[in-house]
Amino acid sequence: MSRAYPQFLASRCARYRYRYSACSRCADACPHEAIALSDEGAALDPARCQNCVLCVSACRTGAWESESYVPVETLRRAIRQTQFSFACAPSGLPADAVVPCLGAIDAATLAYLARRRIAVTLHGSSRCEGCAHAPCGAEQLALNLDACSTLATAAAPPDAAWLAPVLADDARPKREPKDAGFAAGRRQLFRRLIGRGVDELADAADPADPAESPPAVPDKAIRAGAYALPEQRELLQIVCERRDGQHVEVPLHDALPLMALKLRAGCTVCEACFRACPTGAIRIEESPSDWQLRFDADRCVACGVCMEVCQPRVLEAVPAFDARPEQPPRVLLALAKQRCARCDRHFVSAAPAETCPVCRDDEDAFAAIFG
Template sequence: MENNFLSTPLIKIKVDVFYHSCPHNVTSGFYSCDPEEIASKLKGMKAVVIVGKYDEEHIKLYKEAALRAGINPLLVRVVDATWGENSIEENKKILENGWVAELALVEEKGLPVSRRELIKGELKIAKDRIDKPVWISDMCRLYRACTLCQDSCPYNAIKVDKKNGVIIDYNKCVACGLCVASCPMSALQFPSFSQQAIFELSKIKGDKRISCYKDTGNSIKLPCIGMLSAVDLVMLRSSGKVELYCPGCELSKNLDGLKSTVEDLNNAVGGFSLTVPGYNIQPKEVEKNIKIEQFSFLANKAEGRQNIIKNNNLPDISYEVQINEKICTMCESCAKWCPTNALTIEYSNDSEKLLFNPDKCIGCKICINVCPEGDNGCSSGSKAIKVFTAKEVKHEIKTLMKDEIVRCRVCGAIVGSRKSLNLVKKVMKERGLECEDEWLERCPTHRAEYSYKKFFGKEVRFKPRRGPNDLGRV
């Protein structure tokens, strides 16, 4: 079944293919293991797939050659000559969408000194790149309320600052990829493997073996398979079976969430396998194809998730939301911040409702974070709103809260809910301030008019102060 993707257009990077041959790898191509000589052939390239030998010795050689040639090493991918043309095409697709590579943290390092450089007394410094997740601010609209990435990191390497955004401590970060998998907006990505690259790989028909750079076999190599979200897995599965392989390292202890996701997906549609040291999931018989329709922004995994679940009846965790009517003031903050519109406000002439759609909720708990009623922390137990896993999946939209709408006594504009105005009155009285209903139940302009006439007299004409943008207006 053809995948019909619609995404924000990105400039594709030109990718070259360089064939390397040496005594360890007798094929056609450039024959030398001198990094300077290889670098001379790579100069001028932006991104390159090197077809040669995939082992520790040669990967180190190719990286040094790329640095000497002035190429961002995160835009270099190595394919063993025995892996075939399909592997070359997959790695070209990854590099074509490697725009995040330029956002990686730069680290200057000295290159090994050759005999020629030693004689000349030359010392070469190159700009290496650190392949750890980067925060893309333009793709993150939620950092003043969302803490999903921070909560996902077991190493305390991420902090969400409401003023400055997401701050990553690269001294603590181990590149496990859990923050990348957790972000519903794709605002955290690995420089060597963009979110767009994952989606583009999904368009290539055929089964896929996916592993990390430590795997010496033929596979699509990621920094860590822990970076894959449920959306990523289903996208990849839409064009064939998916085999996930972890060769084992200190990061394999972080894959419990991935194991659970793969098990659920395998039970639903089959075609998934996962191998981790001491753990193995065998693929179930493929029962059906994955259907993916167009949606507005493919990198928005929150939207993609809803699209995929809806069209394929996939297993999903359903969430429930409750409102504490004693402390909720219908301030609307939860609905304004909800990234998937699971919470919305519905107005009528004399009332407003807070509605909840469980089919859109992703359990991000941003609504709890932004709720002003309750303690200053993010404890769901003492906030006006509470999110929890539902015992049974429900698909109907329900009303969480309903309140009277108060309109301006002069112009009829909405002033707020009755509960929110009652709170304003209570707070003002606690602070010893006067609060008349005649003043409270007016829009800001007519409140100012009321206060002005009360102070200067009813016969005085009220003229609102004009700002610099009001010059020339009648």
């Protein structure tokens, strides 16, 4: 197995795209504290890294890649067989594919193989407790298996049972009690998506209150980058397709790069969500007379950076949603363009206004200089 360390692609990272993002998925998944986070993204310490590649599977946006485990190459081998086995490298057990850690096999890969009715066996989970990658590897494995089960319940037609992956020797990774694990997972997901502490949100002013305008995001806080759609998300488009046309109702899950958004009243039309999105899931479409903010669920990976960058906090994740692919983009907000009384340019504003933002800025600057 290659000892090439995971490589970081900054332009895909939520922390790079939005300087104040609180995303820490890769660092949380690393059992060796080898990842340092900053407002430039993340950096790997090779002296600490043990090549478990849990950071790769944990990242929503595909900001981490590794030569040690390339899921697509493994899938090409697996789909030619009716049975396929994985084993983790620390266990030393033989298998069709040896991976750095069983937790690195993401939920999308497991669900895709289950959808194709390939009998998958996972070897090595009985040795998780004493592994150098514990407890993160076992926790991630349990989360991915739970996500695979969730997808099977939602997406599998009644006449096409999936072949769920099986842990060899009936050994299962330890998990918290169901209720406690559910609550803890939801709390972590909430903080990760919103990017603030619960107490801070409780004390915040009502974002829809017009009397108090939220601060604008500084221009330098959002960095441009090419759109990229991770392989996990592309696999889930296949997994969530139903030939019978029925809805695929999927709940928000911390191991699935799936999400749907809704927009409450109070949007300031700052377009920060559009500029920060690393996959192009949020788009703006304009005509000479109209402006629309659109959401394409097929491109959303649930990184949550759009909700972090939204200063009025009016973008929200939907708890459960239809995950079928190729649904038309939803219009979150549509506005008619206005014409500036001073410069005669068209502009968009959340409320009726006489002048455009450029002219208002000029007026404010003139007043500040000359009084």
